[in-house]
Amino acid sequence: MVNKFIGRTISQEYGEPAWQQICQQAGYPDLPIDAVTNYPDAITFDLVAAACCVLQAPQNELLQLLGQRWVSFTAQEDYTELFAVTGSDFYSFMCQLNKMHASLQLQMPGLKPPFFHVEKLTEQCILIEYYSERHGLAAFTQGLLQGLCEYFSYPAQVRLLESGENSDYEAAFMVEELA
Missing domain, CATH: 3.90.1520.10 (H-NOX domain)
Structure with missing residues (x-):
């Protein structure tokens, strides 16, 4: 679910090509991201590190943005109730x-x-x-x-x-x- 959220957020903010470049740089060009698969934490951290490089964004700023958006994502997805x-x-x-x-x-x-x-x-x-x-x-x-x-x-x-x-x-x- 977290990786799906990161992909969606980055695609919305920076465009789908940026997300594809991030996946490529992280070493996961064909990673099928879905909400139900439990991915190892290393994949998520690799994606965040690659996003910081590709987007030229400081890690703390990117993580804060993702944390802030996580709330609206989860509140609007399967966890509204x-x-x-x-x-x-x-x-x-x-x-x-x-x-x-x-x-x-x-x-x-x-x-x-x-x-x-x-x-x-x-x-x-x-x-x-x-x-x-x-x-x-x-x-x-x-x-x-x-x-x-x-x-x-x-x-x-x-x-x-x-x-x-x-x-x-x-x-x-x-x-x-x-x-």
Whole structure:
């Protein structure tokens, strides 16, 4: 599903020839990308690295864009109902996201979802710790959080506080409501 999303997003933003060039450079010129196949993470990381080269885009910027667009992609694809029952606002959605991922694991046994620890520090500030087996996706997660803020019409700034080199988590974010 992730590779299908990346291909669709890049094709929409930069054109189908750019996506074909990215697949070629990544070493997957004939990769049949579908939503149900569980691809090795290395393929996804190879596609992102090739996209950065072909598009001459910094990796963090591309990952943030993809994270932000991931929300609308999944909310409009097969997960519309799941989004609706997970939460009606940003905070409640984030508090239920781990349960949503657990239910998806039942449907997709190979899924390795991240885990989020969510703590409301004040009415305007939410601390989010992101745990994952996958490293190097803090920028994607920051974009994802920003995309969720937009999806729920929650005017907020998402700041990366710390990347997990010296901690148990992969990254920590502060989501601050804008006045």
